[in-house]
Amino acid sequence: MKKIFLFSLAFGIFTAGLQAQNLKIVTVDMTRLYNEYYKTLEANEKIKGSLGKAQETVEEMVKEGQTLLEDYKSIFEMTQNDALTEEARLKAQTDAESMAQQLKDKEREIQQFRQNTQRSVQQRQQTYRDLFLDEIKGVVLEVSRERNGDLILDSSGITALGIPGVIYSDPSWDVTSLVLERINASAPTEEE
DSSP, X not given: OHHHHHHHHHHHHHHHHHHHHTOOEEEEXXXXXXXXXXXXXXXXXXXXXXXXXXXXXXXXXXXXXXXXXXXXXXXXXXXHOTTSOHHHXXXXXXXXXXXXXXXXXXXXXXXXXXXXXXXXXXXXXXXXXXXXXXXXXXXXXXXXXXXXXXXXXXXXXXXXXXXXXXXOOOGGGBOHHHXXXXXXXXXXXXXX
């Protein structure tokens, strides 16, 4: 019985080895494809423009806050001015308290705007990334099928141990340049 089991095990390993020899492997650098995809570059430019506009808005809000702060300082000085009547100092104190609340509101507004902008940008980046990677994967599969590929490996990744996911692969298996050429084939020319 033991001999039959060992024979079956050896035969299974031998058969698996033969099948592995017929395995057609294709490698691709998904990070390079994503980073060099014309749609990614366009999306990054749009996001960069949005961030620039958001920064301008923040700077304008900060200027408004600085103006409020200077007004607050002037009014606060009036609360300390002994030359003013008690009534005028009390009015200045009420105005200063109101201005202090406006300053806090402005700080909160700036912080909220920054957080909303950051969240919005992250969501846009994630949406773009998911969409573009799906498009890229479709072309990778197409090229792999054309080459009768059985297995596609991403050569760009690093494992949890900090080593590359693919330590070595035959350069003839790499289809990154071919895929990159195809995904960028419909890129608008500079004349458009």
